[in-house]
Amino acid sequence: MKNSELSIHCQSCSFSHLCLPVSLNSDELDSLDDIIERKRPLHKHDYLLRANTPFRSLYAVRTGSFKSYVATADGQEQIVAFHLPGDLIGFDALSSNCYTSNTVALETAMVCELPYQTLNEVAERFPKLRNQIMSHMSAEIEQNHQMMMLLNKRTAQERLLHFLTHLAKRFTERGYSSKEFNLTMTRNEIGNYLGLTVETISRLLTRFQKEQLIKVDGKLISILDFDAMVMRSQGKFEHDNPTQRMVV
Amino acid sequence: MKNSELSIHCQSCSFSHLCLPVSLNSDELDSLDDIIERKRPLHKHDYLLRANTPFRSLYAVRTGSFKSYVATADGQEQIVAFHLPGDLIGFDALSSNCYTSNTVALETAMVCELPYQTLNEVAERFPKLRNQIMSHMSAEIEQNHQMMMLLNKRTAQERLLHFLTHLAKRFTERGYSSKEFNLTMTRNEIGNYLGLTVETISRLLTRFQKEQLIKVDGKLISILDFDAMVMRSQGKFEHDNPTQRMVV
DNA sequence: CGAGAAATTGAATCAATTCAATTTCGGTGG
């Protein structure tokens, strides 16, 4: 089955500005389009890929959302990313030629499969595509650094506020409402990602609601005071005290 | 000045098996050698690169060690990596074309500078070199995931034991003694990296010494029971109790 | 509708931090 029949085209994709196509011209886009493989939709809890299986393809999220996690030595899971449309998945596999994390759909979702060998051949002809791939990997490394900072230097409430505002920003980039959105992950998964327990997440959401920062209705979150949330996620303006945290 | 005069050659470098040269043939190595630029030695506390300065080059550590850190919103530092000979530095800059972290020498050190534009041109001709670069970036992402796991799921003592055994492994790969080595970073920097305080690091080192896992003599660490350390860094065999941590 | 999963809330606990006081180390200048 040809891609054209499925209308999978980078040109018409509303997330192309976040994905590999950035900065590619028409010819380059066509070549990229040609290698994208069709995948049937995934449903909630379906695995897109599993750790320790051979690396074949990168994936771009088209619709829906995913979580990626690595297994700990004692079999627990550590979520390392939540993926939204336009995100690329699989960069952790290039070194060992095996995926090192597991990726699961958090809701019904579609992806574009990019067979890596073919992608590499196309990239041979288009330096810009190559740069695009490297740029995405670099951004992922940058992101991870910010995450280490968040986990090491921030309190529970700063972490959760950062998580919520960051999510809001990502929704904005994708043309969704940044004021009101549904969480596709559970409180448990948020806690796992942020190094906190479910109970802490729950208590904080209740607290933020009382403080008029957000409105919580189950999975539906409404952002009431984005700026205050960003401020407080950086440890500023705590308890109406406008002095910055002391730095040693 | 030509590189030959300075005897900087990948072929003769004892860390080439960890660095970009992996899997390159003689021709490819020569091309790589040609683009490596000489840098005068850096001394303790010298900056190799600074965040928010334009990205020009990647760097490979030849001798000595470095720390890389990102600045927090309130001006503190969060160390994101310690670099040993053979390590590549600068992958966080490809996306924004600016370095996003600061890299400082922890002792007298030498690096090979790899001007990125030239490297890219050479990589155009040698797919293996390209793959090598991507492979290193992928490995860095993988590493970061393990770090998130460590920070979110492990206790203070597990983190420090992991840090010490991981360092020992890296020394082994580089042909150094893995049983006895000097820490080039301070207790403070170890704590910063692991999300712990200096006091905690100090107390734990004392404890590990009492438990005959290591011998501590200032910066000199002797590994006495590597296997036990690895076990305990994964939460196993605590307090002579050979049952594994319960997993929910 | 009903059962299991997810979320909430309170109380008790604890691992690591903070605060505080020395001690030791490492480098510099006389």
Next chain:
DNA sequence: CCACCGAAATTGAATTGATTCAATTTCTCG
């Protein structure tokens, strides 16, 4: 070579943010 000074490290005591344990309540969806 030693004395000195600031930085780094150690150790103890008190404190605390987040967890753990426990008990419901509220969703979700087959």
